[in-house]
Amino acid sequence: MPLLQFSTTLSLSPTDRESFVAFVTDRYTEEMATAAGHVAVTIAEHEPSAMAIGRGVDGPLLFLDAEIREGRPVEYKRAFGLAVMERAVAALGVPEPNAKVVFTEHAGEDMMGIDRVGGDWEGE
DSSP states (O other), X not given: OOEEEEEESOOOOHHHHHXXXXXXXXXXXXXXXXXXXXXXXXXXXXXXXXXXXXXXXXXXXXXXXXXXXXXXOHHHHHHHHXXXXXXXXXXXXXXXXXXEEEEEEEOGXXXXXXXXXXXXXXXX
C-alpha cells in the first residue's frame, strides 16, 4: 500500500482536494504499474508559518512524502513525481521551487492492512 502524504500551505476546497487526489491516484497507478485499490492519499493543510523550504519563493508550499514499496526504477518515481509537481503548479498555483517530493522505500512485508501483508513488487 503506497501512502502518499501531502503537506501544504494551501487551503483547498473539497472539490480541489478530490480532484487532486483522483489525479494523484491515477498517475500513481499509471507511472508505478499498479492498481488503484490500495493507493492511500492524505492532504494535510498547514499555516504558512508551519512549513518552510530554504530555496523556496513567495507562494504556497506543497511537499509529498511518498512511502512506497521498494523495487521500482528511478524512472518510474521521477515520472510520477514530475507529474504531481507539474499538476500542483498548473492546477493549484504552487510555484515550481515550492513543490517537492521525497520517496521512502519499504520492504513489501512492512506494508500491511488488516487483511494482508504486502509482498515484494514485481516489475513489468
